[in-house]
Amino acid sequence: MHPETATTVPVTSAPDAVRRAALLAALDVVEGGAEERFDRITRIAREALGVSGSFLNLAGDTSLTIKSQQSDAHFGPVIPLQDTFCGRTMGERGPVLVPDARIDARYSDMPMVVGDPNVRFYAGVPLRLGDDDVKVGTLCLIDPEPRTLDADELALLQELGVWAERELAAGADEDRLRSVLAGLEPGTVDVPGYRIAGLSVPHGVVSGDFHDWHRSGDDAVHLTVADVMGKGMSAGLLAANIRGALLARGDVAPDVAVAELEAQVAPDLSRAESFATLFHGRLTPSTGRIDFTDAGHGLVLQLRDDRAERILRSSDLPIGLHPAGIERASGSLVMRPGDVVIVVSDGALELWDSTLASLSQLGALYRESPDVATFLQRVRSRAVDHDPGDDLTVVVVARDL
Structure with missing residues (x-):
């Protein structure tokens, strides 16, 4: 693609400005400050092409955000879009190459050309996103001395621009993934006399933990907390598989549901060289009784109304490690008015000393x-101050009446 050399200054249409501003807002990258994934690109651009400054800019409707800059002179981070090189070239079809801005009618009157930092050379490639290839910014170079780029250098700048587009697109994919995952969070359930709530904080974008609760046809409440070994996409996919298998058995007794679940998902876990711990219980609201099967999870804390506490451990192995043909142990507990049951994943232990004593701290x-x-907000805040280094899930069942 040839660089633009026309002396007219295209004007970006208002609809395009609105579209790119909306797209950047959805990406949620403008306000986040410097990020190494973008700084890496501008560093390479400056060093490889031997210029005084390199920038990754994001254009809103009327302002320009300098997301990454490698320059002796610091700019921004937010400046008016008008009268910037990038603002004036957003309407160009391809890369823009300005050997000497003093003699280019498009830029000779710009403050940064006639005054400090006295820019002479500029080169920029547009950054496009979305199905419609909306231009959302530029990757560009400046220098106080007139110069140009040869074909190989211009090709390198364009390749770095593609890299920047992919980094931005990865952010968009993560946003869509977060939206999907948010849709998988259990909704509010109304159980008279009880409060049921929880949170899940992934270590990355995708969590290998999941939690769920739902009412069954006989008004019982089915509660689940699971933790797949590992983090990231693979653990998240396995967790989603387990979640789906359990939801298909929404009204089944916990021991039967877990046995059927294990038969279905254990082969997948084995192929992935993974396993999952799981607590799956059924609460009968009228009596406060929770019947449960605990597959190697063992992270259940019962706080009694008399201030006593009890930790329920598991004697079974996780799903994917439990010997085939051997029945799992089932358990039960009774919640009295004023009692609370807290079920967590092992990321909660990392908020303190990594031992079971952390449950007492919780x-x-x-x-x-x-x-x-x-309480849940304080757990979330502690996770910020004491990074557990793992996915974190906490579910609370409190009986009031």
């Missing part, structure tokens, strides 16, 4: 909190 945090929502 229980103390709950007792210090005025309500469930505050």
Whole structure:
């Protein structure tokens, strides 16, 4: 593709400006500050092409955000789009090459040309996103001395532009993935006399944990917390498979549901050289009884109304490791009014000392909190201050009456 050399200045249409501003807002990258994934690109551009400055710019409707810059002189980070090289070249079809801005009618009157930093050379490639290839910014170079780029150098700048587009697109994919995952979060369930809530904080974009609760036809509440070994996409896919298998058995007793689930998903876990711990219970609201099967999970804390606490351990192996043909142990507990049951993934232990004593610390945090929502917010805040380095899930069942 040849660089533009016309002396007219195309004007970006208002609809295009609105579209790119909306797309950038959806990407959620403008306000995030510097990111190494973009700084890596501008560093290479400056060093490989021997210029005084390289920039990755994102154009809104009226302003330009400098997302990454490698330059002795610092700019921005937000400047008016008008009277910038990038703003004036957003309407060009391809890369723009300006050997000497002083003698180019498109740019000779610009403040950064006639004054500090006295830009002479400019080269930029547009960055496009979305199905309609909307131009959302530029990857560009500046220098105070007139110069040009040969064919190989221009090709390198374009390749770096493609890299930048892919990094931006990866952000868009993550946003879509987060939206999908948010849709998988259990909705609010109304159980008179009880409060049921939870949170899940992935270590990355995708979590290998999942939690769920739902009412069955006989008004029982089925509760699940699972933790697939590992993190990231592979663990998330396996967790989604387990979640789907359990939802297909929504009204089945926990021991039967887990046995059928294991028969279905254990081969997938084995092929992936993974396993999953799982707590799956059925609450009868009228009695407070929870019948459950615990497949190697063992991270259940019961806080009693008399301030006593009990940790329920598991004697079974995780799904994918449990010997075939051997029945799993089933258990039960009874919640009295004022009791609370907290089920977590092992990421919760990393919020303190990585031992089971962390469950007592979690229980103390709950007792210090005025309500469930505050407790969960405090857990989330602690995860920010004490990165667990793992996916984190916490589910609370509190009986009031």
